[in-house]
Amino acid sequence: MLTRSNSNTKAYQNVLEKIKDYIQIDQLKPGDKLPSEREMAEELHLSRSTIREGLRAIELLGLIETRQGDGTFLRPYQSYQTLSLLAGFIFQDRETKDNVDDTLVMIEDVIIDLGHIRGSAYIQSKWSGHGYDYWKKRGYKATFEVILSVIDNQLLEKIWYLLYAFYLSIEDKQHIRKVKDLFQSFGVQTTEE
Amino acid sequence: MLTRSNSNTKAYQNVLEKIKDYIQIDQLKPGDKLPSEREMAEELHLSRSTIREGLRAIELLGLIETRQGDGTFLRPYQSYQTLSLLAGFIFQDRETKDNVDDTLVMIEDVIIDLGHIRGSAYIQSKWSGHGYDYWKKRGYKATFEVILSVIDNQLLEKIWYLLYAFYLSIEDKQHIRKVKDLFQSFGVQTTEE
DNA sequence: TATTATCTACTGGTCTGACCACTCTAAAAA
DNA sequence: TTTTTAGAGTGGTCAGACCAGTAGATAATA
Numbered sequence: 001m002l003t004r005s006n007s008n009t010k011a012y013q014n015v016l017e018k019i020k021d022y023i024q025i026d027q028l029k030p031g032d033k034l035p036s037e038r039e040m041a042e043e044l045h046l047s048r049s050t051i052r053e054g055l056r057a058i059e060l061l062g063l064i065e066t067r068q069g070d071g072t073f074l075r076p077y078q079s080y081q082t083l084s085l086l087a088g089f090i091f092q093d094r095e096t097k098d099n100v101d102d103t104l105v106m107i108e109d110v111i112i113d114l115g116h117i118r119g120s121a122y123i124q125s126k127w128s129g130h131g132y133d134y135w136k137k138r139g140y141k142a143t144f145e146v147i148l149s150v151i152d153n154q155l156l157e158k159i160w161y162l163l164y165a166f167y168l169s170i171e172d173k174q175h176i177r178k179v180k181d182l183f184q185s186f187g188v189q190t191t192e193e
Numbered sequence: 194m195l196t197r198s199n200s201n202t203k204a205y206q207n208v209l210e211k212i213k214d215y216i217q218i219d220q221l222k223p224g225d226k227l228p229s230e231r232e233m234a235e236e237l238h239l240s241r242s243t244i245r246e247g248l249r250a251i252e253l254l255g256l257i258e259t260r261q262g263d264g265t266f267l268r269p270y271q272s273y274q275t276l277s278l279l280a281g282f283i284f285q286d287r288e289t290k291d292n293v294d295d296t297l298v299m300i301e302d303v304i305i306d307l308g309h310i311r312g313s314a315y316i317q318s319k320w321s322g323h324g325y326d327y328w329k330k331r332g333y334k335a336t337f338e339v340i341l342s343v344i345d346n347q348l349l350e351k352i353w354y355l356l357y358a359f360y361l362s363i364e365d366k367q368h369i370r371k372v373k374d375l376f377q378s379f380g381v382q383t384t385e386e
Numbered sequence: 387t388a389t390t391a392t393c394t395a396c397t398g399g400t401c402t403g404a405c406c407a408c409t410c411t412a413a414a415a416a
Numbered sequence: 417t418t419t420t421t422a423g424a425g426t427g428g429t430c431a432g433a434c435c436a437g438t439a440g441a442t443a444a445t446a
Binding site for chain 2: 053057059102109110154159
């Protein structure tokens with residue numbers, strides 16, 4: 001268990017909260033303009049430098065965009081950008097490296113189950129259309145993407161991509177799952193022709 | 194002395210690069226101390242405020258930790274906590290929300306299944322020990338953490354934390370899953386006493 | 387001597403006010 | 417009308433200041 005010590009909030013963290021308020025109260029949408037730094041400073045009774053410290057933080061996360069001489073704008077986010085960032089930290093932790101393999105398998109189990117439920121027929125036709133050898137040649141990733149395409153959950157897809165890519169980067173093994181079994185589970189013939 | 198080295202890159206971004214150098218050249222490890230803000234400012238020929246803008250950015254990312262009167266330190270790794278703050282900025286479109294919701298449920302299904310397999314007895318005793326009301330009071334997160342603790346897959350745990358934190362930040366509902374059902378699935382009595 | 391209290395130098399946290407570079411817009415000039 | 421220009425506003429950066437907290441050296445104490 002981690003011990004998270006102090007909890008004295010710093011002034012710039014209020015900036016983050018305040019900006020959330022701006023977004024909510026003013027119903028700001030991506031691309032919209034935020035109040036100027038000087039305005040925020042006055043309204044929050046903070047110095048402009050403190051305001052800026054808060055802005056820089058969320059700018060690095062890709063949530064806002066600053067244009068000199070123009071203003072600060074909400075960005076059309078890419079929420080996955082943040083997920084990628086977090087993934088960076090997750091993978092940075094060496095302890096979790098060992099878990100990548102396990103977790104990848106788990107995630108794939110989920111994906112395969114969903115594939116059966118939501119688009120078994122489509123997957124079957126797609127795979128059968130080209131034949132087993134075709135997908136065998138195109139590789140594990142392409143094959144799996146067929147399932148992912150019918151599930152239509154971009155977040156789950158992103159998680160799988162991250163895990164899979166990371167797995168490949170730290171392991172020698174090419175396939176963690178028998179593609180043949182995968183095909184057969186969807187009722188696709190795998191006999192070579 | 195004018196600065197602003199022509200290109201579009203902002204000065205504070207150099208701070209990030211420089212800190213990477215510090216880490217690499219000085220072979221800094223988690224917990225180690227970085228040069229003081231004033232030192233960095235002098236060495237990079239930047240003002241202290243600019244240095245601080247860079248520091249705040251990577252602080253929010255959880256890379257560093259600042260202690261007033263002491264210094265700035267490299268951090269082991271980041272928890273989901275700070276990022277959950279930002280989740281409020283990220284999710285606005287319905288589609289993304291649905292993705293988070295769906296994915297969270299999926300991940301939890303996996304976790305619950307694994308809980309049954311790897312530590313059903315432990316979970317049961319843990320929950321029974323304090324009684325249903327205790328966990329009901331402590332909340333969904335604490336209850337779920339019992340399952341996570343026996344699974345012992347930190348990556349899966351972190352993914353769940355991330356999704357759960359995101360979920361809370363975008364929804365009002367406290368419980369997405371009937372805790373009562375969860376208890377009963379592990380054979381724990383839920384009758385009030 | 388061993389302990390405690392105090393001082394001091396240094397650190398991050400914040401503020402003020404300034405100047406620059408840039409972008410927009412509206413008034414002035416063509 | 418179109419073009420030019422001047423100004424106001426914005427972010428980018430800076431220097432210097434003061435506060436608040438920490439750690440280590442020093443002095444005072446038991």
